[in-house]
Amino acid sequence: MTWQNIRISRFGGPEVLELSAQTAIPEPGPGEVRIKVLAAGTGFTDSFIRRGRYPDFKGPLPFTPGYELVGVVEKTGVGVSALRVGEVVADLCVVGGYAQYAIRPAAFLVPVPAGLDPAEAVCIPLAYLTAFQMLTRVCHLPRGATVLVIGASGSVGTAFLDLARHLGLKAIGTCSARNMSAVEGFGAKAVDYRSGDFAAAVRRLTKEGTGGGGVDAAFDAIGGGHFSRAFACLAPGGRLVGYGSQTMAVGGEGLVSAALGLLRLKLWDVFSALFGGRHAAWYSITDRRRTHPDEFKADMATLFGMLLGGGIHPVVIDRLPLSAAPDVHRRIDAGGLGGKIVLIPWARQT
Numbered sequence: 579m580t581w582q583n584i585r586i587s588r589f590g591g592p593e594v595l596e597l598s599a600q601t602a603i604p605e606p607g608p609g610e611v612r613i614k615v616l617a618a619g620t621g622f623t624d625s626f627i628r629r630g631r632y633p634d635f636k637g638p639l640p641f642t643p644g645y646e647l648v649g650v651v652e653k654t655g656v657g658v659s660a661l662r663v664g665e666v667v668a669d670l671c672v673v674g675g676y677a678q679y680a681i682r683p684a685a686f687l688v689p690v691p692a693g694l695d696p697a698e699a700v701c702i703p704l705a706y707l708t709a710f711q712m713l714t715r716v717c718h719l720p721r722g723a724t725v726l727v728i729g730a731s732g733s734v735g736t737a738f739l740d741l742a743r744h745l746g747l748k749a750i751g752t753c754s755a756r757n758m759s760a761v762e763g764f765g766a767k768a769v770d771y772r773s774g775d776f777a778a779a780v781r782r783l784t785k786e787g788t789g790g791g792g793v794d795a796a797f798d799a800i801g802g803g804h805f806s807r808a809f810a811c812l813a814p815g816g817r818l819v820g821y822g823s824q825t826m827a828v829g830g831e832g833l834v835s836a837a838l839g840l841l842r843l844k845l846w847d848v849f850s851a852l853f854g855g856r857h858a859a860w861y862s863i864t865d866r867r868r869t870h871p872d873e874f875k876a877d878m879a880t881l882f883g884m885l886l887g888g889g890i891h892p893v894v895i896d897r898l899p900l901s902a903a904p905d906v907h908r909r910i911d912a913g914g915l916g917g918k919i920v921l922i923p924w925a926r927q928t
């Protein structure tokens with residue numbers, strides 16, 4: 579029997595994503611399981627990796643991309659006792675999701691409750707968990723607080739807006755004009771960051787709530803020099819959380835500028851008293867999972883519970899076969915999609 583995956587043999591544009599046929603069914607080693615992948619999430623971080631610019635993954639080539647997956651445990655390796663064959667699990671695998679089969683360490687897997695749609699469930703490990711941990715672990719926001727979501731039309735941005743609504747937070751989201759209705763659909767106020775000074779627009783929007791003083795928390799993955807603009811949107815005592823370097827990913831800024839952005843976050847935080855008590859922090863889901871593995875699993879379980887209970891509503895824009903991966907990346911590279919495109923590896927290939 580042959581099975582399929584997407585392989586990248588050289589870094590580059592969407593055309594480097596190639597559908598490949600494999601002959602041998604992979605066998606799990608000690609502590610590993612073989613997963614039959616039901617749904618693979620896609621997002622900008624996959625594009626970042628595909629370009630060869632992602633700091634935490636540079637190969638080796640060839641490799642299969644795909645940051646997150648949901649699938650069924652098909653076979654367990656020696657020493658795996660916590661998981662059963664037939665159980666549905668989720669994984670933040672960083673690479674390896676765009677495939678019909680994945681071999682993964684059992685220790686990182688999180689059970690997915692029965693009754694969940696795999697395509698909706700796969701929105702949780704990267705997009706929703708990232709947003710949830712920044713909203714509830716890095717920041718501690720009371721109901722009614724105002725948050726600014728930069729890049730609100732993206733897969734993480736829409737997760738932020740959905741969670742903010744669930745947590746009783748007021749949200750302002752920046753996006754392009756064409757995406758304003760997607761952002762407003764979550765009950766957020768949309769600001770077109772391309773038409774003028776978005777910090778001034780945010781201050782105007784917060785005039786009544788905080789006396790024109792800005793937002794209680796801002797979340798920015800554009801990075802580099804953009805962090806200064808997001809910091810300028812904070813009310814006294816507010817917190818900026820930087821979590822990406824999208825400008826560097828697309829070649830708009832170099833490594834030095836991205837590093838200066840990180841340095842600014844540190845300085846603002848250390849010298850908070852000079853900035854009206856405003857704070858800043860950096861967040862990385864993979865770092866936090868490494869330092870707080872139990873928190874990662876607990877938060878995943880909490881989010882799956884919210885999904886099961888109808889408290890959150892991930893937007894799955896399309897469900898497509900693996901062969902659509904190059905087109906999916908072209909769409910991701912064109913900007914925020916208002917949700918997530920999910921690959922269904924066992925769908926009939928086009």
Ligand SMILES: NC(=O)c1ccc[n+]([C@@H]2O[C@H](COP(=O)([O-])OP(=O)(O)OC[C@H]3O[C@@H](n4cnc5c(N)ncnc54)[C@H](OP(=O)(O)O)[C@@H]3O)[C@@H](O)[C@H]2O)c1
Binds near residue numbers: 732862912
């Ligand atoms: N640190 C972590 O743990 C972590 C975890 C997950 C993701 N990330 C990072 O988070 C970022 C977002 O991921 P995603 O999958 O949500 O991406 P996405 O779906 O492509 O969304 C990107 C968003 O950014 C906006 N945008 C693009 N360029 C911009 C610019 N120059 N100025 C302002 N806004 C801009 C887009 O808006 P329009 O298209 O409407 O213009 C869109 O809303 C990526 O950089 C990713 O690597 C980090």
